[in-house]
Amino acid sequence: MNVFGFKISPSSAIDMDKVDRARFEELCRVEPDAVRCMACGSCSATCPASAFSGMSIRKVLLMLQRGKEKDAFRMMRNCMLCGKCTMVCPRGINTRHLILSICRIYDDKEGKQ
């Protein structure tokens, strides 16, 4: 519906009380690096897949925290596991290992769709 030239969009607010964080907490237990990311964006800036697909580990972690697992897996399909992001991360996060742990922990039908 247009009102005076403005379009009313549905709210994108996330009710965190309704988000199931069990798997993200399991990920943090196995990979404490998952909460060490400071969202600086260095990994995305050097990622060869980012330019054409928008791949970003920073965004993947945010999506997982917010229960948007399908979106996170859709984005991670573009990762080539080249390891460039690991070399530039100022927090020393082994991002490649983190991605593999995410795939293992979220390895079920829901996450892969």
Ligand code: SF4
């Ligand atoms: S490992 Fe994946 S996320 Fe990291 S730089 Fe390579 S393609 Fe990008």
Ligand code: SF4
């Ligand atoms: S480079 Fe490291 S700290 Fe920066 S956004 Fe990527 S994973 Fe997070």
